[in-house]
Amino acid sequence: xxxxxxxxxxxxxxxxxxxxxxxxxxxxxxxxxxxxxxxxxxxxxxxxxxxxxxxxxxxxxxxxxxxxxxxxxxxxxxxxxxxxxxxxxxxxxxxxxxxxxxxxxxxxxxxxxxxxxxxxxxxxxxxxxxxxxxxxxxxxxxxxxxxxxxxxxxxxxxxxxxxxxxxxxxxxxxxxxxxxxxxxxxxxxxxxxxxxxxxxxxxxxxxxxxxxxxxxxxxxxxxxxxxxxxxxxxxxxxxxxxxxxxxxxxxx
Numbered sequence: 001x002x003x004x005x006x007x008x009x010x011x012x013x014x015x016x017x018x019x020x021x022x023x024x025x026x027x028x029x030x031x032x033x034x035x036x037x038x039x040x041x042x043x044x045x046x047x048x049x050x051x052x053x054x055x056x057x058x059x060x061x062x063x064x065x066x067x068x069x070x071x072x073x074x075x076x077x078x079x080x081x082x083x084x085x086x087x088x089x090x091x092x093x094x095x096x097x098x099x100x101x102x103x104x105x106x107x108x109x110x111x112x113x114x115x116x117x118x119x120x121x122x123x124x125x126x127x128x129x130x131x132x133x134x135x136x137x138x139x140x141x142x143x144x145x146x147x148x149x150x151x152x153x154x155x156x157x158x159x160x161x162x163x164x165x166x167x168x169x170x171x172x173x174x175x176x177x178x179x180x181x182x183x184x185x186x187x188x189x190x191x192x193x194x195x196x197x198x199x200x201x202x203x204x205x206x207x208x209x210x211x212x213x214x215x216x217x218x219x220x221x222x223x224x225x226x227x228x229x230x231x232x233x234x235x236x237x238x239x240x241x242x243x244x245x246x247x248x249x250x251x252x
């Protein structure tokens with residue numbers, strides 16, 4: 001009986017150890033690991049960060065570390081097709097993958113070797129083990145480019161609204177989020193109504209998750225933020241006007 005239990009334990013532990021060894025070996029081929037961005041300290045800035053995080057779809061409230069047994073259980077579910085494995089993916093994995101892709105692109109632009117799929121996957125796993133949801137979102141805010149013109153979402157806020165991040169209201173944060181997620185489709189100058197519909201969709205989803213109150217939702221839906229003039233270096237688009245406001249007759 002003891003030998004049987006020992007053999008069974010070995011059969012379970014050996015694949016997990018092999019997975020962990022493969023992960024560490026693959027991670028060692030990543031030239032440089034990213035550093036955490038400095039967190040926002042002012043209450044006004046942190047409130048806007050909370051709004052931004054509440055607008056994530058799907059929402060990420062925490063990051064579930066991906067360990068060897070986590071991956072083993074996930075792949076077992078995929079193999080056995082016991083459930084929709086996309087719904088069973090660890091919380092925060094998609095956000096970590098997005099940061100890994102951003103970091104890989106930045107390093108490649110600086111001359112580092114291109115990260116292949118296995119290395120990027122190992123980096124994604126490393127991020128889930130060492131970074132929180134706020135760390136991942138802060139990296140996106142600091143490093144997400146827009147039309148290759150900006151170094152951060154904070155710069156984009158200044159260009160879109162002519163205001164600092166801490167000065168934006170909830171409606172403006174949601175509008176900016178819609179723009180950042182789909183710069184071409186939801187350009188507030190070129191496709192204002194589409195941008196407005198996406199903004200409102202994000203706001204309603206945040207309310208459904210109880211992240212914003214009914215009063216905050218209704219006030220944000222009524223708001224028609226005033227845009228700054230479109231940056232001259234951006235390509236022009238048809239049927240748009242510099243510094244245009246939203247159509248006051250548009251339905252929220």
